[in-house]
Amino acid sequence: MMTITIEDIHAARSRIDDVAIRTPLIPSPYLSKRAGAVFLLKLEMTQPIGAFKLRGAANAVLSLDRSTMGVTCCSTGNHGRGVAYAAAQRGIRAVVCMSQLVPDTKVKGIEDLGGETRIVGRSQDDALQECLRLVEEEGLIEISPFDDPLVIAGQGTIGLELLDQCDDLDMVLIPLSGGGLAGGVAFALKQINPAIRVIGVSMERGAAMYESVRAGRPIEVEEFASLADSLGGGIGLENRLSFPLCREYLDDIILVSEQEIYHAMQTIYYEDRLVCEGGSAVGIAALESGRLPPVKGPVATIITGRNLDMRIHADIMNGRDVVLGDMVVKGRDYSSS
Numbered sequence: 001m002m003t004i005t006i007e008d009i010h011a012a013r014s015r016i017d018d019v020a021i022r023t024p025l026i027p028s029p030y031l032s033k034r035a036g037a038v039f040l041l042k043l044e045m046t047q048p049i050g051a052f053k054l055r056g057a058a059n060a061v062l063s064l065d066r067s068t069m070g071v072t073c074c075s076t077g078n079h080g081r082g083v084a085y086a087a088a089q090r091g092i093r094a095v096v097c098m099s100q101l102v103p104d105t106k107v108k109g110i111e112d113l114g115g116e117t118r119i120v121g122r123s124q125d126d127a128l129q130e131c132l133r134l135v136e137e138e139g140l141i142e143i144s145p146f147d148d149p150l151v152i153a154g155q156g157t158i159g160l161e162l163l164d165q166c167d168d169l170d171m172v173l174i175p176l177s178g179g180g181l182a183g184g185v186a187f188a189l190k191q192i193n194p195a196i197r198v199i200g201v202s203m204e205r206g207a208a209m210y211e212s213v214r215a216g217r218p219i220e221v222e223e224f225a226s227l228a229d230s231l232g233g234g235i236g237l238e239n240r241l242s243f244p245l246c247r248e249y250l251d252d253i254i255l256v257s258e259q260e261i262y263h264a265m266q267t268i269y270y271e272d273r274l275v276c277e278g279g280s281a282v283g284i285a286a287l288e289s290g291r292l293p294p295v296k297g298p299v300a301t302i303i304t305g306r307n308l309d310m311r312i313h314a315d316i317m318n319g320r321d322v323v324l325g326d327m328v329v330k331g332r333d334y335s336s337s
C-alpha cells in the first residue's frame, strides 16, 4: 500500500537512531528581527553526510531483507551520499546513477563514502534509465530519492524532532524538489498539530512540484542549472506518494529567484556564520523576499545540506558573478538591506 502513517514515522525514528543524528534547532537573531518572530534554523547540514537525506536512505536501507546484495539510486547528489553511507554501514554494495549536471564535488563525495558512481545523460530521467537497468540485470534494489514510503517516513522524522524542540511552531518553510522531505515533514507536523502552516519553497525555473500541484497531476518541466541544484529534477509522471502528500499537506508553495537565493546564501553566512547549499537557503530567501504570509509565532526552516563546491561559495561570499549554464547570476556585495 502506498500510504504512510504517523506510526511509520515513529518506527523510522527508532530504526535510524544509530545512523542519523538529532540535529540542533537554533535561533537566528538577525532573521528573527526580519521575521518579527523567533526564526529557527534546523541544521540538517550537520548530518554525517552533510544533508538530511541520510534519514530517508537509512530508513530504506535498514528495512531491507537480510539477503539483499546491493542497492541503487538515481540522485542529484545528496540522496546518493545517503544511500552510499547507509549501505556501507550495512556492508552492502551501492551504485549511484546521476546526470552530467551534477557538480563534481557531489560525485567525489559519494565515491569517498564507498559508493560506486555512474554518470549518464543530461537529465534525471536518463539516470533513472540506468538505474532500472541495474535492477533488471544485476538484481539491485532501487531506492527512490523521494517517492518511497520508507524514504518519506525517514524524512518525516524531522517533523517529530521539530515539535520536540519547539512546541509552539506557527510556520515551517521547507525546501521543495521531489517532495519526499516536504511531504513527510508536513504529514508528521499536521498529524500532531494541524494548525501549523507548512510552506514549500522552490526556485523559479524548473519547479516541478509547484507546476504539478497547479496542474492537479504530475507533469514534466524543463530542467535548468540553478544555485539550488539540489532542487532540480522532475517528480516522475508515475508519482504515487510524494505528489499526493504535497498537494494535501502543503498550505502553499513559494518560488524564489536565483538572485534571492544568492543573497540568502550570503545572509546565512554573514549573519549566522553557516555554510549551506543554495537549495538549503530558499526558506531564508522566501522570508527576505517578503512573500511569506504574516507570521504569528515561531517560524522554522530546514537547512537541508552543505554539500556545495566551495569555490562557488567563495565567489558568492565575495560578491562575484556566478555563471550557471546559459545564465549569469549577477554578483553583489553583501548588505543586510
Ligand SMILES: *Cc1c(COP(=O)(O)O)cnc(C)c1O
Residues within 6 Å of the ligand: 051, 053, 078, 079, 145, 146, 175, 176, 177, 178, 179, 180, 181, 182, 230, 231, 277, 279, 280, 304, 305, 306
Ligand atoms: C533533496 C534535497 C532537497 C529536497 O528534497 P525533496 O525530498 O526532493 O523535496 C532539499 N535540499 C537538499 C540539500 C537536498 O539534497
